[in-house]
Amino acid sequence: MPSELKKVIDVASCREYDMVTGARGEKSFQVVNRKLGKRLIKYFVNKISKIDVPDFNSGLRVFKREVIKKYLHLMPDGFSFSTTSTVTFLKLQYNVKYVPIFVKERDGRKSNVKIKDGFKTLMLILNLSVLFAPLTFFIPISIFFIASSFIYFILYSIIERIHITSSMTLLFITGIIIFFMGIICEQVSAVRRELNN
The missing domain is CATH 4.10.860 (DNA Excision Repair, Uvrb; Chain A)
Incomplete structure (x- = not known):
């Protein structure tokens, strides 16, 4: 929703934070069959970053260009960019801000993430663990x-x-x-x- 995007941009425009991420609340829409996998990743992300991350894979985020450019060599090409960038910024102690947002069910094209991507998720956890902890x-x-x-x-x-x-x-x-x-x-x-x- 445009109003949720504006929330993130308004906070990012002050240039106080290196990354601003929209954190989806419990009332936001979630795909039921992904909840278990997300809980598993959240557990490891929290363990690696040593904080309770509100939303580790929200795609609604704004970076400082000069900061994210330093770590593009660490970022994967696939859907795990959001999770990897989250752990990177938190682990390297950049200033990260989470802004509460509300998300409705996706209209039109469905998400590209499938249940078969579970193996990729496990590999993501392994890669993040080995890279950062x-x-x-x-x-x-x-x-x-x-x-x-x-x-x-x-x-x-x-x-x-x-x-x-x-x-x-x-x-x-x-x-x-x-x-x-x-x-x-x-x-x-x-x-x-x-x-x-």
């Missing part, structure tokens, strides 16, 4: 493998005898390798984020 992604997996090796050792020692098997060693080494992969990924992602700065 690699240690948050890798460390829990590392801890899982290392803890599994110790639990396996304890149970084996109680049931059989005190002995380190090849499976225990493999679990432990896998955990260590994943940990160091996270360290390397943290450095690479930092360089990639600042590539055009």
